[in-house]
Amino acid sequence: MTQINPARKPTEAELDILRVLWAQGEASVRDVHDALNATRQTGYTTVLKLMQIMTEKGLVTRREAGKAHLYQAAMRESDMQGQLLRDLSDKLFSGSTAMLAMHALSLDSASDDDLERIKALIERKRGTS
Incomplete structure (x- = not known):
């Protein structure tokens, strides 16, 4: 990337x-x-x-x-988003994606659909560990 x-x-x-x-x-x-x-x-x-x-x-x-x-x-949107999020995570959460995700979820309510998509992502991540 x-x-x-x-x-x-x-x-x-x-x-x-x-x-x-x-x-x-x-x-x-x-x-x-x-x-x-x-x-x-x-x-x-x-x-x-x-x-x-x-x-x-x-x-x-x-x-x-x-x-x-x-x-x-020059860069795909998803690549730009990923890079900017990594930089933000490094600066604000010492690189902890868990802290970044928990903080983001605590800022606003998530819809049931959003929560299901987050759960599916977590399951995929568990499957690739």
């Missing part, structure tokens, strides 16, 4: 852009700008600059398609 260099971790604004790219697969700056503006006002040049920075950081890749540049996330 690809590791995130600490200097290349996405900011909140960059994560918003990555979410658009994960949903769309590949998109132009205009596509990302339009998607972000569906929820909040964001300037086109701001999105463009952020995507240029993200290219330099290795968070996205860019290819030319005619006059447009098309961007794609």
Whole structure:
């Protein structure tokens, strides 16, 4: 799995852009700008600059398609989530996934469906030990 260099971790604004790219697969700056503006006002040049920075950081890749540049996330969403959670677990819970999970569950109520999915994951983990 690809590791995130600490200097290349996405900011909140960059994560918003990555979410658009994960949903769309590949998109132009205009596509990302339009998607972000569906929820909040964001300037086109701001999105463009952020995507240029993200290219330099290795968070996205860019290819030319005619006059447009098309961007794609350089890392799968699940890989990014896993890496960011590992980093959070290391910083806040000394690497204890159990403490991270227990704390997350204590923050909010979990639906019966969520609890069943957690139980199934625990059973799978027990089976692979």
